[in-house]
Amino acid sequence: MTNLLSFIGRRLLASLGVLVGVSIVIFVIARVIPGDPARIALGPMASAAQVEALRRQLYLDRPLPLQYYEFVKRSLRGDLGVSLYTNRPVVTEIAQSFPATFELMLYAGLMMVVLGVPVGVISAYYRNRWPDAAARVVSLLGVTTPTFVWAIFLMLLFSYALGWLPTLGRLSFGVAPPPAVTGLYTVDALLAGRGDAFWDALRHLLLPSFALALSGLGQAARLTRANMLETLGKPYVEMARAFGVRERTVAMKYAFRPAMIPTLTVLGLDFAAMLGNAFLVENVFGWPGIARYAVQTMLHKDLNGIVGVTLVIAAVFLVVNLVVDLLVGWINPRIRFSQGAR
Amino acid sequence: MFATIRKATVTLLVLCLGAAFAQGRLLRLDESAAGELDPAKATDYADSQLMFNVYDALVWADSGGNIIPHVAESWTTSEDGTVYTFRLRDDVTFHDGSRLTASDVVFSLERMLAIGQGFSYLFDGWVTSVEAPDDTTVVFTLSQPYAPFLASLVRLPIVNEDVVRANLQPGDFGDLGDYGQAFLSTNDAGSGAYTVVSHNPQELTVMRRFDDYFLGFAENAPDEVHLRYSLEAATVRALMSRREHDITSQWLPTEVLAALAREGFPIYTEGGTSVFYITLNTQRPPTDDAHVRRAIALAFDYDALISILAVTPDLSLGQKVAGPLPNGFPGADPSLPLPERDVAAARAELAQSSYGPSELTMDIAWVAEVPMEEKVALLFQQNLAEIGIDVNIVRVPWTLLTEQAANADTTPHATTVFVSSPFPDPDAQLYSMYHSEAAGTWLSMSWVNDERVDALLNQGRLETDPQERERIYHELQRRLLDIRPAIFGYDQFAAFAHQPNVVVPTLEDHSRSVGGVMGGNWLFRLIEVRD
Numbered sequence: 107m108t109n110l111l112s113f114i115g116r117r118l119l120a121s122l123g124v125l126v127g128v129s130i131v132i133f134v135i136a137r138v139i140p141g142d143p144a145r146i147a148l149g150p151m152a153s154a155a156q157v158e159a160l161r162r163q164l165y166l167d168r169p170l171p172l173q174y175y176e177f178v179k180r181s182l183r184g185d186l187g188v189s190l191y192t193n194r195p196v197v198t199e200i201a202q203s204f205p206a207t208f209e210l211m212l213y214a215g216l217m218m219v220v221l222g223v224p225v226g227v228i229s230a231y232y233r234n235r236w237p238d239a240a241a242r243v244v245s246l247l248g249v250t251t252p253t254f255v256w257a258i259f260l261m262l263l264f265s266y267a268l269g270w271l272p273t274l275g276r277l278s279f280g281v282a283p284p285p286a287v288t289g290l291y292t293v294d295a296l297l298a299g300r301g302d303a304f305w306d307a308l309r310h311l312l313l314p315s316f317a318l319a320l321s322g323l324g325q326a327a328r329l330t331r332a333n334m335l336e337t338l339g340k341p342y343v344e345m346a347r348a349f350g351v352r353e354r355t356v357a358m359k360y361a362f363r364p365a366m367i368p369t370l371t372v373l374g375l376d377f378a379a380m381l382g383n384a385f386l387v388e389n390v391f392g393w394p395g396i397a398r399y400a401v402q403t404m405l406h407k408d409l410n411g412i413v414g415v416t417l418v419i420a421a422v423f424l425v426v427n428l429v430v431d432l433l434v435g436w437i438n439p440r441i442r443f444s445q446g447a448r
Numbered sequence: 449m450f451a452t453i454r455k456a457t458v459t460l461l462v463l464c465l466g467a468a469f470a471q472g473r474l475l476r477l478d479e480s481a482a483g484e485l486d487p488a489k490a491t492d493y494a495d496s497q498l499m500f501n502v503y504d505a506l507v508w509a510d511s512g513g514n515i516i517p518h519v520a521e522s523w524t525t526s527e528d529g530t531v532y533t534f535r536l537r538d539d540v541t542f543h544d545g546s547r548l549t550a551s552d553v554v555f556s557l558e559r560m561l562a563i564g565q566g567f568s569y570l571f572d573g574w575v576t577s578v579e580a581p582d583d584t585t586v587v588f589t590l591s592q593p594y595a596p597f598l599a600s601l602v603r604l605p606i607v608n609e610d611v612v613r614a615n616l617q618p619g620d621f622g623d624l625g626d627y628g629q630a631f632l633s634t635n636d637a638g639s640g641a642y643t644v645v646s647h648n649p650q651e652l653t654v655m656r657r658f659d660d661y662f663l664g665f666a667e668n669a670p671d672e673v674h675l676r677y678s679l680e681a682a683t684v685r686a687l688m689s690r691r692e693h694d695i696t697s698q699w700l701p702t703e704v705l706a707a708l709a710r711e712g713f714p715i716y717t718e719g720g721t722s723v724f725y726i727t728l729n730t731q732r733p734p735t736d737d738a739h740v741r742r743a744i745a746l747a748f749d750y751d752a753l754i755s756i757l758a759v760t761p762d763l764s765l766g767q768k769v770a771g772p773l774p775n776g777f778p779g780a781d782p783s784l785p786l787p788e789r790d791v792a793a794a795r796a797e798l799a800q801s802s803y804g805p806s807e808l809t810m811d812i813a814w815v816a817e818v819p820m821e822e823k824v825a826l827l828f829q830q831n832l833a834e835i836g837i838d839v840n841i842v843r844v845p846w847t848l849l850t851e852q853a854a855n856a857d858t859t860p861h862a863t864t865v866f867v868s869s870p871f872p873d874p875d876a877q878l879y880s881m882y883h884s885e886a887a888g889t890w891l892s893m894s895w896v897n898d899e900r901v902d903a904l905l906n907q908g909r910l911e912t913d914p915q916e917r918e919r920i921y922h923e924l925q926r927r928l929l930d931i932r933p934a935i936f937g938y939d940q941f942a943a944f945a946h947q948p949n950v951v952v953p954t955l956e957d958h959s960r961s962v963g964g965v966m967g968g969n970w971l972f973r974l975i976e977v978r979d
Binding site: 145146156160193203262406 | 484491573620629633651674678880888
């Protein structure tokens with residue numbers, strides 16, 4: 107236990123260093139992108155004096171290191187500045203939009219694991235038979251078709267043509283959002299005992315999260331299949347078979363668990379990457395998430411917004427990586443031991 | 449059994465009707481994000497829709513762009529044109545029930561100038577003082593006569609001083625903290641026909657009808673309005689077909705608009721506030737030669753440009769424009785002829801230029817975020833090839849273009865750009881585009897430095913006699929046509945598909961359109977959502 111806590115502590119400390127590094131890099135990059143952010147924010151008719159005043163307000167009239175110092179000072183107070191795109195505090199924008207994307211990611215991640223992994227297992231189990239062929243075609247389609255194509259296709263089919271699922275947003279008109287606790291509508295609705303809001307939020311989540319999951323789902327299926335096949339050929343699996351262990355037990359107990367280690371690592375990265383990749387899905391389904399906000403901050407050269415969302419995305423990557431490492435350690439005791447021994 | 453089913457059906461029907469009644473009439477439309485709710489920071493179309501429905505200004509514009517009373521019931525101007533005295537109505541109330549008074553007007557202007565964003569440039573440097581001698585009188589004193597002042601007041605929304613003062617956060621304005629910026633970014637302090645229920649600048653603004661509004665409502669005016677932001681075209685199409693959306697934004701690709709038209713959705717068009725230009729940089733060779741610029745304007749195929757804009761055989765997103773102002777805009781010269789292509793005249797004009805054939809190469813930049821502009825750039829390239837000008841097409845992201853536009857040497861030879869007028873006065877558009885002192889922004893990518901143009905623009909600002917002003921602007925337009933700082937492409941029509949039961953009177957009947965005010969046709973209280 108002590109080893110584990112020490113491992114987590116070390117990783118968190120290293121993550122802090124990474125975040126500082128990311129903040130410096132993105133801070134500089136945001137400022138060398140062409141275009142005067144003050145002029146863009148105020149529009150072409152604003153006077154030169156007004157533009158200059160905003161530049162002063164944003165510390166753009168100072169050398170870059172001093173600008174960064176001001177940024178760090180404010181950030182430590184929990185102030186990431188005002189978004190030039192929405193004219194509201196960046197912290198407010200992130201607090202409002204992040205839970206929406208995170209909920210989308212959670213459901214997409216769940217689908218990746220619950221659907222992708224079993225497909226991979228079935229595919230490996232029935233190697234070169236028709237279930238394998240079907241699963242491979244489906245997973246290949248998931249990997250090769252761009253997410254936005256899936257998003258539009260699913261929306262046109264299930265929303266436009268069949269009318270089964272809603273098209274837009276997180277809740278239907280007339281359904282009041284549940285009291286905010288986590289910002290995740292399905293969770294908050296359950297906490298508040300609001301079955302109507304939970305069901306409505308879930309219906310709104312299905313299409314966008316499935317569209318977002320498809321690429322990772324295909325990836326999960328393909329990886330699981332490949333790793334399962336590799337493990338199924340290992341001598342200890344042969345030995346288990348020789349001892350007369352049932353084929354299903356061999357697959358699930360002896361082959362599946364080690365096969366999950368590389369799959370889990372890749373799934374973790376896929377999961378974190380969804381935070382940025384969700385942009386097109388959010389656009390199609392009018393999802394008020396952080397990915398959409400992130401793209402707009404870049405298009406509007408919203409310096410504070412760019413830095414804010416990049417830090418959030420970096421932080422999510424770091425946390426997901428840590429969680430994946432812990433999970434891998436839990437699955438494989440040898441890795442767990444090496445973590446503790448470091 | 450049948451009785452049970454019947455009873456259940458009736459109950460369900462009653463419940464549905466009850467729900468519909470409770471919701472009232474709902475209007476759902478969309479625009480491009482972000483929707484800026486603080487009236488001191490508003491600048492674009494969505495912001496204007498919010499501004500004109502949540503807040504009121506002293507004056508408003510009629511269909512001809514003439515300024516008419518609104519919160520101010522009358523006004524007088526001093527003989528020297530520097531003092532404007534407004535008499536306010538006494539029956540205008542804010543959403544909290546308090547009366548709108550002259551001190552609110554004073555506070556609103558001071559707040560806008562202090563924050564220094566949005567439309568504050570319209571008043572900054574011109575208004576030296578604003579006073580409220582009593583509850584219904586406001587006196588503005590200007591530093592010198594400024595003829596566009598009255599029209600620019602359309603862009604001074606009046607905020608409730610007491611509400612703002614009660615919601616100050618720490619900020620840079622001393623006792624006034626943040627001047628209510630944090631509060632007004634998500635709440636309203638207005639007197640307009642609609643109050644804000646909730647506002648997320650990237651997703652949705654929900655507004656509810658303010659029944660005590662002093663000008664009343666149309667018979668079937670919406671009880672609730674949902675202004676959605678940045679919806680994907682495919683999503684809008686699906687929503688329209690499912691009758692879950694009422695009016696589309698003007699930003700739909702023509703293919704989607706055409707598809708909606710084929711599905712039977714009526715289309716509204718709105719013109720008269722925006723012109724599409726191909727600016728020509730007058731400081732860089734070879735477009736620094738007026739003969740070259742005139743040749744370019746003569747060689748350009750205006751009919752082909754209009755055909756690019758066709759959505760259906762009956763619907764186009766633009767019409768030819770004679771000069772730099774939209775057709776029918778205040779100050780536009782109706783006697784100017786519409787442009788026609790004349791390749792022979794273009795060649796003759798080019799022959800007079802100081803540049804030889806090998807020197808006639810140039811760039812045309814189109815804005816990467818507006819794919820339609822690439823077609824125009826290709827047309828431009830093809831047209832100019834016929835008179836021996838070699839054109840290189842460059843795709844430029846908007847932020848990069850704004851930086852290039854800051855310097856004459858980096859501004860492209862030719863650039864495609866749309867310019868809209870924020871208020872109904874020719875100065876609103878022409879000064880920023882063509883006065884030498886206004887150079888350095890994307891509006892002034894022609895880099896005009898012409899004494900006559902400067903003089904006319906200055907006169908236009910100072911002249912208070914309407915007829916003389918009109919003469920000045922007519923002369924200015926002829927001068928601009930002579931020196932040709934741009935191809936005046938077309939008067940842009942914004943197109944909006946809508947549900948057949950939704951009627952926007954200012955767009956249904958163009959004679960009722962609000963002249964020259966961006967977003968001015970979207971007064972929700974006049975819109976009918978019929979059963």
